[in-house]
């Protein structure tokens with residue numbers, strides 16, 4: 001299968017710049033190109049993080065997504081897919097250039113040969129020296145024409161894929177070193193070349209105007225990440241790490257800040273243009289003091305180098321290079337790496353204080369370390385958010401306490417007024433306002449106990465004089481005089497209680513129509529009316545149904561022993577015996 005059959009994302013219609021993907025080139029096992037001191041992956045990450053911060057702080061309506069925020073390896077295809085998946089409006093890939101010179105010698109036949117060296121895996125590499133000649137910045141958009149022999153940048157940047165585990169599968173057989181591959185690639189052109197080129201040229205002028213870069217212009221080459229992104233996308237080569245003077249600039253905090261600011265200003269202008277706005281800025285970023293190019297300054301001081309001669313390479317390197325790394329420094333690097341690893345872990349576990357301490361220690365070891373600074377800033381932001389969350393919670397708690405106290409005060413007042421049901425309701429509301437509070441629970445329990453005691457007192461048959469019962473049955477029912485009095489004396493009987501009244505009900509009343517053996521017993525001042533008299537509980541149950549059918553839906557069975565009301569269950573027990 002040909003790599004050209006890879007599926008593409010549908011192109012996105014852009015009407016604004018709301019989502020920006022920042023791609024720090026290389027990372028992890030892929031260092032990118034190397035200078036004498038710095039390597040590409042660390043410089044690109046530092047600039048990427050600074051750029052992201054500038055956007056987040058100054059363009060609040062823009063969301064920043066990074067393809068990597070740490071020193072990790074990310075596949076080329078994945079970098080493009082991060083942008084596609086997130087429906088980005090702009091893709092910015094940051095890289096450093098290289099143009100190393102190879103060390104040559106004449107063999108015994110007088111023929112020029114490359115000096116080589118073997119890596120750990122036994123692979124042969126050409127030996128390189130730092131090359132002071134090329135310097136300057138250039139920005140790439142997806143190319144149509146790939147001129148033979150002028151594809152170094154595309155070939156070098158695309159070669160990162162060779163480090164991937166399944167690169168042949170992922171890239172459907174694309175060979176980043178083959179010229180033919182680039183011809184196929186150029187057949188699919190991006191709909192966004194024009195927009196991308198507009199953005200690229202804005203970047204180039206910012207590099208030149210403020211950051212003191214030599215403008216090597218906007219270039220077109222078939223670079224994988226540009227080819228695969230379905231939105232305006234650029235790849236910027238911030239400068240040459242192989243030029244020791246430019247390397248020093250790009251490796252410095254100041255240089256990285258200048259490069260990130262330049263890309264930021266270009267992005268801000270591009271965004272305004274796309275969104276049809278005409279804003280002018282007068283802020284610190286806009287008014288950044290313009291730099292002079294340090295290579296040009298150096299040449300002024302060393303007229304012998306004006307023609308680009310390479311005679312003093314060693315001197316330039318020596319002048320610009322930081323002291324060679326000795327064993328102590330190596331230990332420091334190991335110590336730094338260990339600190340960062342641990343700090344990252346602690347941050348992941350949300351152990352903020354621990355990770356803060358570790359990043360600060362790392363920063364002590366490596367002055368101006370962009371990564372530690374970035375992480376410390378992140379932690380400060382998390383801490384601010386946490387503090388804000390706690391304040392909000394405290395405010396909510398205050399409101400909750402106020403509501404609770406008011407409800408309790410009302411409930412206590414209702415309790416004092418003996419308005420039990422209302423008091424209970426208020427205590428329940430208080431419990432909803434502040435679940436788990438003991439006081440309202442306790443009060444509800446007390447009220448329920450009191451209510452139970454009250455209803456018990458109402459039903460308390462002990463207060464009823466059995467004589468009252470017998471007497472009151474007399475003459476109550478005219479229909480069946482034979483059953484005027486309880487049928488069984490000294491035994492257990494069941495009756496159906498159907499209503500209560502504060503005064504006697506006339507025997508002729510419609511209320512008693514259809515009922516037999518009607519009588520009542522007194523519970524305090526209340527007369528509780530019963531109907532029927534049975535010795536067998538099942539008969540009472542049948543009669544209960546009848547009474548209920550007469551309209552007394554709540555009719556229930558009550559039991560008496562020797563004319564005294566007793567517990568129904570107890571009565572059932574005694575009847576069974």
Ligand SMILES: [Zn+2]
Pocket residue numbers: 025026032033040095096156157
């Ligand atoms: Zn690169």
